[in-house]
Every structure is written in structure tokens, then in C-alpha cells.
Amino acid sequence: MNSISSCDLHIHSCYSDGAMTPAAIVRTAADAGLAALSITDHDTAAGQAEAIEAGKALGVEIVTGIEFSVKEEELDIHILGYCVGLADTRLSAVLEDLERGRAARAEKIAAKFHDLGLPVTFEEIMADAGAGTVGRPHVARVLMRKGIVAEFQEAFDRFLGYGAACYVPKKVLPLEDVISVVKGSGGVTVWAHPGANIRKKKLRDRIFGSGVDGVEVWHPNHTEEISRLAVREADRRGLVCTGGSDYHFDEAKKAAIGEIQVPYDSVTALRSRASGLSA
Numbered sequence: 001m002n003s004i005s006s007c008d009l010h011i012h013s014c015y016s017d018g019a020m021t022p023a024a025i026v027r028t029a030a031d032a033g034l035a036a037l038s039i040t041d042h043d044t045a046a047g048q049a050e051a052i053e054a055g056k057a058l059g060v061e062i063v064t065g066i067e068f069s070v071k072e073e074e075l076d077i078h079i080l081g082y083c084v085g086l087a088d089t090r091l092s093a094v095l096e097d098l099e100r101g102r103a104a105r106a107e108k109i110a111a112k113f114h115d116l117g118l119p120v121t122f123e124e125i126m127a128d129a130g131a132g133t134v135g136r137p138h139v140a141r142v143l144m145r146k147g148i149v150a151e152f153q154e155a156f157d158r159f160l161g162y163g164a165a166c167y168v169p170k171k172v173l174p175l176e177d178v179i180s181v182v183k184g185s186g187g188v189t190v191w192a193h194p195g196a197n198i199r200k201k202k203l204r205d206r207i208f209g210s211g212v213d214g215v216e217v218w219h220p221n222h223t224e225e226i227s228r229l230a231v232r233e234a235d236r237r238g239l240v241c242t243g244g245s246d247y248h249f250d251e252a253k254k255a256a257i258g259e260i261q262v263p264y265d266s267v268t269a270l271r272s273r274a275s276g277l278s279a
């Protein structure tokens with residue numbers, strides 16, 4: 001696979017919990033020789049127009065994208081929506097509602113820090129999020145800046161992760177709603193970074209049986225074995241294989257933009273599936 005034909009279909013910008021602007025991401029991808037990319041911010045399409053404009057200027061194809069969260073078997077499962085229609089009013093309404101839920105969650109997290117006697121306020125968290133949809137990584141950055149934790153992961157281990165002192169569950173949509181709103185806008189859905197969860201037969205059957213169109217195979221958290229299992233499931237079920245770096249910012253970096261090699265065939269398959277042709 002040569003780098004000219006490769007793409008990165010999982011990147012976060014400053015419009016969710018990443019650090020870079022969409023334009024800077026597109027420039028980085030162009031420098032890395034990528035043919036296509038998707039910015040897949042959590043619960044928002046706010047960075048898409050800027051990415052598309054930069055993509056036109058720099059000759060990088062942009063696949064529209066959004067990353068959603070769902071809960072299945074008490075697990076935090078992520079679903080990527082690709083080729084979503086940005087003008088779709090139902091999708092916009094759903095995203096606005098999710099954003100309100102995120103702000104309410106940040107407020108509850110701040111209250112928990114207050115109860116612990118630690119100086120982390122809602123205003124500081126929202127200021128760190130800036131234009132982005134607020135999430136736990138923003139809280140982690142406030143904690144790092146104040147010296148309450150030394151490292152990004154420590155913030156999750158000690159305070160923000162599931163079961164930790166300041167953990168607050170996120171309001172999420174049912175899996176069926178995510179699939180239906182993405183499809184309704186003309187898009188397709190992909191099970192993001194399934195990881196070891198792909199070994200759970202019941203969960204696998206539930207997610208693949210719900211109508212997702214693909215599975216993320218190439219991801220920095222995946223071992224070769226997990227990627228192989230994901231490819232096997234995709235082949236067996238006629239699903240699209242996708243992948244990407246899941247890049248947010250350097251402190252949380254597992255792979256640089258374009259570092260995970262993803263064939264351009266993934267883009268072709270997503271687009272043909274979205275347009276109703278078989279992948």
C-alpha cells in the first residue's frame with residue numbers, strides 16, 4: 001500500500017476534544033501525502049465546512065464524519081457516522097441536544113470536584129473546550145494545567161474514568177437512533193475501535209445485527225489479532241473496513257495523523273454504501 005492512496009478516517013479537531021483546527025489537520029494530511037481524511041468529532045459537525053473548504057484548496061478529499069457514543073451491555077461503545085448530510089435538520093437537532101447534555105455533564109463533574117475541595121470550575125472546563133463540544137479530555141487538561149495531575153491518563157485513572165471519584169455518565173442515544181439519524185441524513189455507520197469487545201459474540205451480533213455498515217479495523221488501540229478478527233467479521237457479514245489514527249492532541253497521542261495506514265478502498269466502499277450501491 002503506498003502512501004498516496006492512503007487515508008485517515010478518524011481524527012478529532014478543536015470542535016470536539018482535539019487541539020488542531022480542521023484547516024490545520026487538512027494541511028498536515030496533505031503534507032503526509034494522504035488522499036482523503038475524515039474529521040470525526042464527538043457529537044458535532046461544526047468542523048466539517050472548514051475541513052471541506054481546506055480540502056478543496058489543498059487537494060485532499062473530505063469524507064464527512066461524526067463520532068457518537070452508545071451504551072451496550074454497560075460498555076461505552078462508539079459509532080462513527082460517515083458521509084453524513086450536513087444540511088439534514090433531524091441530524092442537527094440531535095447534535096444540538098447532545099451538546100446540551102454534554103454541558104450539563106461538565107457542570108456535574110465540576111460539582112464533584114468542588115465537593116472534593118479541588119479548584120476545578122465549570123467555567124474553566126468550558127473555557128478549555130472553547131468552540132468544541134465539552135468532554136472529559138477538557139477537564140483532564142484543566143487538571144494538568146493546575147498541577148492536580150501530572151499526566152493526561154492520570155486524570156482519567158484518578159478522577160474521570162468509570163467508577164472514579166468524579167465520574168459522571170454521559171447521556172447517549174440508543175444505538176438504533178444513531179443508526180437511523182445517520183442513515184436518514186444519507187450517511188453510513190461504522191463500529192469504532194471495537195478492540196477486545198469484538199470477541200464478545202452477543203455484543204458483536206447485537207451491533208452488527210443493528211444495521212451498521214462497517215467496522216473500524218485499523219486503529220492504534222488494536223493489536224494485529226484484533227484487526228484480523230475485525231476483518232474476518234467484516235468479510236463474513238459484507239461490511240466495510242475502515243480505520244484511522246484517532247488523533248486528538250500530542251499529550252494523548254497514540255498515532256500521528258496518517259500514521260495508521262488505511263487503504264483508499266475504504267473511502268470508495270463507504271461512498272458506494274452511502275449512495276445505496278453495494279460495497
Ligand SMILES: [Zn+2]
Binds near residue numbers: 067078192
Ligand atoms: Zn472513540
Ligand SMILES: [Zn+2]
Binds near residue numbers: 010040067246
Ligand atoms: Zn475518536
